[in-house]
Amino acid sequence: MTGESISSIATALVVGGGIGGMATAISLAERGVAVDLIDLDPEWRVYGAGITITGPTLRAYRRLGLLDAIKAAGAITSKTRLFRYDGTHMLDLDEPVIEEGLPATGGIMRPVLHQIMQARVRELAIPVRLGLTVDALDDREDGVAVRFSDGTSGRYDLVVGADSVFSKVRDLAFPHMGPAQPTGQGCWRISIAKPPGLDAGEFFLGHANPCGITACGPDRVYMWMLTAHEDRESYMDDEELFVTLKALLADFGGNAGWIRDNMTRADWINYRPLVAVLQPQDWFNGRIVLVGDAAHATTPHLASGAGMAVESGIVLAEELARADDVGTALRAYQDRRFDRCRDVIETSVAVGKLQLERGDPKIHAHMLEDALGRLNLPF
Numbered sequence: 208m209t210g211e212s213i214s215s216i217a218t219a220l221v222v223g224g225g226i227g228g229m230a231t232a233i234s235l236a237e238r239g240v241a242v243d244l245i246d247l248d249p250e251w252r253v254y255g256a257g258i259t260i261t262g263p264t265l266r267a268y269r270r271l272g273l274l275d276a277i278k279a280a281g282a283i284t285s286k287t288r289l290f291r292y293d294g295t296h297m298l299d300l301d302e303p304v305i306e307e308g309l310p311a312t313g314g315i316m317r318p319v320l321h322q323i324m325q326a327r328v329r330e331l332a333i334p335v336r337l338g339l340t341v342d343a344l345d346d347r348e349d350g351v352a353v354r355f356s357d358g359t360s361g362r363y364d365l366v367v368g369a370d371s372v373f374s375k376v377r378d379l380a381f382p383h384m385g386p387a388q389p390t391g392q393g394c395w396r397i398s399i400a401k402p403p404g405l406d407a408g409e410f411f412l413g414h415a416n417p418c419g420i421t422a423c424g425p426d427r428v429y430m431w432m433l434t435a436h437e438d439r440e441s442y443m444d445d446e447e448l449f450v451t452l453k454a455l456l457a458d459f460g461g462n463a464g465w466i467r468d469n470m471t472r473a474d475w476i477n478y479r480p481l482v483a484v485l486q487p488q489d490w491f492n493g494r495i496v497l498v499g500d501a502a503h504a505t506t507p508h509l510a511s512g513a514g515m516a517v518e519s520g521i522v523l524a525e526e527l528a529r530a531d532d533v534g535t536a537l538r539a540y541q542d543r544r545f546d547r548c549r550d551v552i553e554t555s556v557a558v559g560k561l562q563l564e565r566g567d568p569k570i571h572a573h574m575l576e577d578a579l580g581r582l583n584l585p586f
Contacts (some may be wrong), residue, residue, distance in 0.1 A: 213240050220243075226321070236333050251325065256397065285302075286300065286302055286563075288410070289569065290461055369497055373531040377497055380492045385486075395475070396431050414504050418456070485545075486502045511551050511555075558571060
């Protein structure tokens with residue numbers, strides 16, 4: 208949705224064409240900024256299974272004008288149900304509707320979500336250059352001189368680093384920051400047919416390896432499972448991924464057990480170790496600023512990584528529209544985002560620690576419910 212126009216900058220470069228980068232590019236372009244968007248992947252692809260979209264994340268997408276497209280292509284539900292790992296129902300999370308007409312929660316396949324956002328980028332005629340990153344940034348009083356990885360150069364009033372947890376912009380311009388840190392857990396994901404009768408998001412707790420299921424469309428779900436991570440010399444091949452995940456689900460009942468019994472080698476399965484970091488302030492250096500995982504990488508425990516990235520892109524554009532100068536706007540952006548992102552990251556890591564220690568599933572449930580309640584507050 209178009210907001211108040213921005214007068215403090217006329218041009219911006221967004222480095223990174225993922226969720227945070229596209230949200231930022233859309234928010235700036237809608238307010239009259241001439242935005243260039245670049246992404247390192249020459250085909251601008253995204254890998255992955257589904258993504259859980261909580262009420263606060265749906266609220267952020269509504270602000271981008273993309274809620275209806277997400278509802279049409281994904282799956283919307285009214286609640287999340289919590290079970291013991293054997294399938295015994297514990298409780299339903301309180302997930303109130305936080306705005307009139309806004310669904311409580313839902314899910315969508317990650318590639319479909321990217322396609323929806325990419326379509327909006329194209330509608331706004333934002334130039335997109337692929338297979339490209341930045342090699343040098345020279346921040347000056349009147350703008351940022353940029354040298355691209357293909358040898359070309361440019362100048363922008365603002366450069367936004369939205370280029371993932373492995374941010375090149377962060378490495379170039381923020382020497383006081385460091386890489387994300389392992390949390391001790393790894394995350395398994397499988398994309399599979401929807402279990403019969405599943406009508407809500409589901410969590411399975413009380414096991415060393417908690418898992419959950421999110422509907423992502425009329426007939427598809429993705430399931431995640433969190434395990435203790437062990438370093439190894441080589442990646443698992445497709446056969447090892449299938450056999451290992453099936454074995455990890457041996458103790459589970461309910462729809463998690465249904466997935467174990469019905470999964471096939473044709474289903475997409477992925478595993479990755481989890482990392483997280485809240486980068487220290489400042490998140491801006493002159494006219495260079497970070498959003499999304501480049502500044503606040505979290506784990507999936509609150510299903511809020513994408514939501515935080517979208518919110519940050521929106522808030523950055525809002526503060527640039529409110530302020531007469533860039534420095535004031537960037538500090539206001541940081542002030543609005545820092546504590547909210549810290550809450551998400553610290554709570555997510557604490558939930559992961561509880562899981563590794565096989566803590567009481569009721570404590571786990573209350574931690575989730577309390578954190579989601581805080582996320583319902585305005586951003």
